[in-house]
Amino acid sequence: MQRYDRLKQIQRMDPERDFHRMYQLLATHEFPWDFSRALELALFRTYAVPSIGALLARTAEFGTRAQKRYDDTALLLDAIVEHGFDDDRGRTAIRRINQMHRSYDISNDDMRYVLCTFVVMPKRWIDRYGWRRLTAAELRACVEYYRHLGRHMGIRQIPTTFAEFEDRLDSYEDEHFGWDEGGRAVADATLALMASWYPRALRPAARAASTALLDEPLRRTFRYPEPAAALRTTVDGALRLRGRLVRLMPPRRTPHFGRQNREIKGYAKGYRLADLGTFPVPGLKGCPVDHAGRSPAAVTASGAEEPSVE
Numbered sequence: 001m002q003r004y005d006r007l008k009q010i011q012r013m014d015p016e017r018d019f020h021r022m023y024q025l026l027a028t029h030e031f032p033w034d035f036s037r038a039l040e041l042a043l044f045r046t047y048a049v050p051s052i053g054a055l056l057a058r059t060a061e062f063g064t065r066a067q068k069r070y071d072d073t074a075l076l077l078d079a080i081v082e083h084g085f086d087d088d089r090g091r092t093a094i095r096r097i098n099q100m101h102r103s104y105d106i107s108n109d110d111m112r113y114v115l116c117t118f119v120v121m122p123k124r125w126i127d128r129y130g131w132r133r134l135t136a137a138e139l140r141a142c143v144e145y146y147r148h149l150g151r152h153m154g155i156r157q158i159p160t161t162f163a164e165f166e167d168r169l170d171s172y173e174d175e176h177f178g179w180d181e182g183g184r185a186v187a188d189a190t191l192a193l194m195a196s197w198y199p200r201a202l203r204p205a206a207r208a209a210s211t212a213l214l215d216e217p218l219r220r221t222f223r224y225p226e227p228a229a230a231l232r233t234t235v236d237g238a239l240r241l242r243g244r245l246v247r248l249m250p251p252r253r254t255p256h257f258g259r260q261n262r263e264i265k266g267y268a269k270g271y272r273l274a275d276l277g278t279f280p281v282p283g284l285k286g287c288p289v290d291h292a293g294r295s296p297a298a299v300t301a302s303g304a305e306e307p308s309v310e
Contacts, residue, residue: 001250002251003249003250004251005251006252010026010135010137013141015138015141016140019142020084022141022145023142024082024255026134026138026142028255028256031126032252032256034130036261036263037125038121039121039122040194041125042120042122044214044218045117045218046113047184048183048187049172049173049178050179050180051110051176052110052113053182053186055106056186057180057183057185059278066189066192066193067193068266070190070193071265072276074263075258075276076093076097078258078259080093080149082257082259085152089273092273093276094149096276097153099277103280104280108157111155113169113172113176115146115149115155116172117169118146120165123139128240129243131243131247132247143162143165173217179221183222187222191207191210194206195207197262197263209235212227212236
């Protein structure tokens with residue numbers, strides 16, 4: 001297999017029909033590391049919206065169980081990538097996401113903004129640091145994938161094109177980014193978590209490098225000091241160099257799913273998707289999309305049919 005053979009495979013697909021498979025190939029074969037880093041930064045951006053950052057701070061999940069919060073989020077989103085929207089495991093992951101979100105008073109605007117970050121930030125990351133750019137068809141598949149996920153989460157007025165997603169993200173940040181002590185606390189906990197993945201001696205450098213990746217509006221909102229120009233240049237240059245080196249490597253032959261990431265630390269003995277996340281309010285609040293004529297209430301909340309993942 002040659003370096004661009006996977007791209008040729010993707011180009012034979014229809015983004016309106018094959019969006020899940022196309023997105024899966026991008027996230028697990030072409031850009032697994034890049035997608036993981038971009039989605040980490042996507043979630044990080046949401047803390048700068050006070051209504052989101054303050055809520056996350058009140059739940060205390062990031063302050064007391066940051067690694068578990070990271071693991072559970074990554075694994076639930078990864079299950080949808082791996083298994084799709086129609087498989088029981090994908091539906092279990094969506095139910096868990098919906099059960100958690102609907103336990104709180106989260107506005108549709110905030111939910112839609114988070115969805116926008118998932119669409120826009122990977123494209124911006126790959127434009128700058130990826131080993132190649134995304135094609136128009138690949139970008140369309142990403143849009144369709146997250147439009148589909150958004151509908152399963154009951155999000156209304158979802159943008160229809162990448163340009164609309166990008167415009168919605170930028171305008172929402174211009175209007176809503178603002179200082180909040182809770183949001184800053186969640187950001188600090190996340191940076192500390194990311195630094196903890198490295199040997200102790202390297203953790204200060206890892207935190208500094210992560211901060212250098214934040215754009216100026218985000219740093220200003222969190223009141224982080226401006227990184228030294230030399231540090232920003234070094235981090236940016238190292239990531240660009242990585243992209244060029246990856247271009248010279250042979251293509252990945254087997255998929256790398258998010259559950260295989262070394263950053264996930266908490267489930268060495270395996271896990272059940274139905275047990276991931278938090279359970280703040282009892283009761284069934286599942287996927288709003290009717291599956292094969294069944295109402296959401298007809299789908300069990302326990303996920304008992306789903307085996308553990310090891």
